[in-house]
Amino acid sequence: MRDAQGWNLKFKRPLNDWEVNRMVEFLNILERYKEPSNREDKLLWAPDTQGRFSVGTAYRNSQRTHTQSSYWPWKMIWKVKVPFKVACFTWLLAKQVVLTQDNRMKKGLDLCSRCFFCECETETINHLFLHCKETVKLWQIFINKRGISWSMPGNIKEALACWNRDGNQSGHRERWKIVPACIWWTIWLERNQRCFENKSCSMEKMKLKCLALFYFWCKHEYPHEDEDITSMLESLRSS
Ligand SMILES: [Zn+2]
Known part of the structure; x- marks a missing residue:
């Protein structure tokens, strides 16, 4: 939840030392979203500019991911x-x-x-x-x-x-x-x-x-x- 002080996050357990940097990165990402819209939430398909799912966009996205990732043995x-x-x-x-x-x-x-x-x-x-x-x-x-x-x-x-x-x-x-x-x-x-x-x-x-x-x-x-x-x-x- 976000209140006047910022994002108020609750976790099931305390952070380990090695997780602190990742948490800072996560908070930095959240800070980009200071003014949440009042519109109702809905699912959007990120690879499509209109947010609509299609097999074609899924295929092209998987191909792009495949070429970016290194060799899979x-x-x-x-x-x-x-x-x-x-x-x-x-x-x-x-x-x-x-x-x-x-x-x-x-x-x-x-x-x-x-x-x-x-x-x-x-x-x-x-x-x-x-x-x-x-x-x-x-x-x-x-x-x-x-x-x-x-x-x-x-x-x-x-x-x-x-x-x-x-x-x-x-x-x-x-x-x-x-x-x-x-x-x-x-x-x-x-x-x-x-x-x-x-x-x-x-x-x-x-x-x-x-x-x-x-x-x-x-x-x-x-x-x-x-x-x-x-x-x-x-x-x-x-x-
Ligand atoms: Zn060992």
């Missing part, structure tokens, strides 16, 4: 030979909507967010799955095997795009593309065990679980080839 999500539920999980990660603690806080839950692995950083998707000093050890198994230098990108979408690009030189491109899903699924299962069952595995055991996933998903792709995990990892090396 759909092949690294849906064309990778992993179980469907794991592909869905990768998709949720790329959309940044998996229920890590920071995302749960955005939904109004009052939590003390802390990474279950390093126990010092806030648990966000990008931290937990890409940058945590503990979970990054799973990435190192495969990166060291390939013998490439790898600088971790800022978010899941970029990580998938870079991993896909690096796979061009891999001896076995299809197997290389399975790796992010193996790592992320291993991290998520372990994270949930620590969060909900108060149980934890050592990093060495997590590495073994991750390699086991890699082995079984590769095996599922080529069931008749008699190959052990060592030669599967060797096949990732640059050709």
